[in-house]
Amino acid sequence: MYIILVYDFGQKRVGKMLKLCRRYLNWIQNSVFEGEMTEVQLKEMLHEAKRIMNEEQDSLILFKNRDQKWMDKQIVGIERQSTDDFL
Amino acid sequence: MYIILVYDFGQKRVGKMLKLCRRYLNWIQNSVFEGEMTEVQLKEMLHEAKRIMNEEQDSLILFKNRDQKWMDKQIVGIERQSTDDFL
Numbered sequence: 816m817y818i819i820l821v822y823d824f825g826q827k828r829v830g831k832m833l834k835l836c837r838r839y840l841n842w843i844q845n846s847v848f849e850g851e852m853t854e855v856q857l858k859e860m861l862h863e864a865k866r867i868m869n870e871e872q873d874s875l876i877l878f879k880n881r882d883q884k885w886m887d888k889q890i891v892g893i894e895r896q897s898t899d900d901f902l
Numbered sequence: 903m904y905i906i907l908v909y910d911f912g913q914k915r916v917g918k919m920l921k922l923c924r925r926y927l928n929w930i931q932n933s934v935f936e937g938e939m940t941e942v943q944l945k946e947m948l949h950e951a952k953r954i955m956n957e958e959q960d961s962l963i964l965f966k967n968r969d970q971k972w973m974d975k976q977i978v979g980i981e982r983q984s985t986d987d988f989l
Contacts, residue, residue: 819906819965821934823982844961846932847908861978868979874931875978878906878965885972891948891962892955895910 817883818857820848822864824873831867835860844895851883904970905944907935909951911960918954922947931982938970 820840824832829846839860840848852860857877864875880886907927911919916933923929926947927937939947944964951962967973 821908821931823931844908844910844963847934847963864978870979873979874982876931876934877976877978879974879976880967880972882972885967885969887966889964889966891951891964892957892960895961 816852816854816857817880817886818848818850818852819878819880820875822846822873822875824868824875828867828869828873832864832873835863835867903939903941903944904967904973905935905937905939906965906967907962909933909960909962911955911962915954915956915960919951919960922950922954 818840820836822829822832822836823846833842833846836842836848839852839856840850843849857879868875905927907923909916909919909923910933920929920933923935926939926943927935930936944966955962
């Protein structure tokens, strides 16, 4: 399953969430990640995300595609992704 | 065509980009928008976005789906979208 994940977390929790997302997905921009995941991985990740987040203040949105082939990605301007020393 | 748009623009240009995106799409979180667009609308919007952006500093990513039915959206925590007085 192909996932696009965007989050908007409070400053105190954003670092933990970033670390969690990077364990499962590829960072593409700001608080946006993408990648392939199984249902089990997604469940695991959501379980951990819910422990990090404040559900009354933070927001997490997932777009799930059965297959990446249904989706077309276009990048305009610079591509920020995949610097491994990004914090 | 169903679009997810994420941008990361320099502070001087971010306001103009936000305004442009809101003319065509629905804001869902931070610098993330979604919505239905025709090819012509997309072309128009990209043309204007390129006039606003600094292509060496700013980044714009589009995910295009022929049909929203291939995609599933899940929101965890609060839903930020559609406050019309959001700046």
